[in-house]
Amino acid sequence: MRRRYSWLWMIVLMQISTPIMAEGGPMDEIMLGLSEEMTRIGDGIWAEEFSTIALAAEAIAEHPLPPLMQRLKLLADLGSNSSQFMAADKALKAAALEVVAAAKQEDLEAVLNRYQAVQQHCVDCHSWYRNSIQPQN
Numbered sequence: 742m743r744r745r746y747s748w749l750w751m752i753v754l755m756q757i758s759t760p761i762m763a764e765g766g767p768m769d770e771i772m773l774g775l776s777e778e779m780t781r782i783g784d785g786i787w788a789e790e791f792s793t794i795a796l797a798a799e800a801i802a803e804h805p806l807p808p809l810m811q812r813l814k815l816l817a818d819l820g821s822n823s824s825q826f827m828a829a830d831k832a833l834k835a836a837a838l839e840v841v842a843a844a845k846q847e848d849l850e851a852v853l854n855r856y857q858a859v860q861q862h863c864v865d866c867h868s869w870y871r872n873s874i875q876p877q878n
């Protein structure tokens with residue numbers, strides 16, 4: 742029993758010591774995925790391909806989360822700011838679903854406006870993170 746726990750702790754410590762924002766870390770992978778889906782929406786807009794737009798916006802709304810240990814590390818790093826981070830992610834999801842709805846109605850004007858709103862959520866969280874969180878690390 743005791744032996745099993747010590748192994749468990751070793752694994753936990755190994756995971757925790759991996760910096761969450763490290764180059765090539767899971768956070769980067771998720772963000773690069775988001776960035777690709779935004780490009781896909783842009784391409785869909787030029788081609789007026791509403792199915793592409795809907796799929797890409799859905800992928801943004803349902804983006805993967807980092808593995809559990811990385812998630813715990815992120816929350817620990819964010820401390821009292823973690824609820825704001827989660828709220829920003831939730832707002833992104835809601836905005837992306839608005840794009841999905843506009844695409845399903847084949848309303849290009851609404852897609853365009855809501856796409857910009859999604860972009861604003863990306864930028865807002867980045868500025869917030871860089872200005873309020875990162876300097877303290």
Ligand code: HEC
Nearest residue numbers: 762769772773775776779826829830833862863866867870
């Ligand atoms: C809830 C917060 C949050 C939201 C919303 C968010 N991001 Fe990020 N993003 C981050 C954080 C944190 C980083 C790491 C910033 C740093 O280390 O400077 C990051 C970094 C990135 C990077 C750089 C990755 C790299 O290679 O270093 C890209 C690209 C990116 N985000 C794209 C997006 C796009 C596109 C969206 C919107 C669809 C988005 N993000 C929405 C938090 C967010």
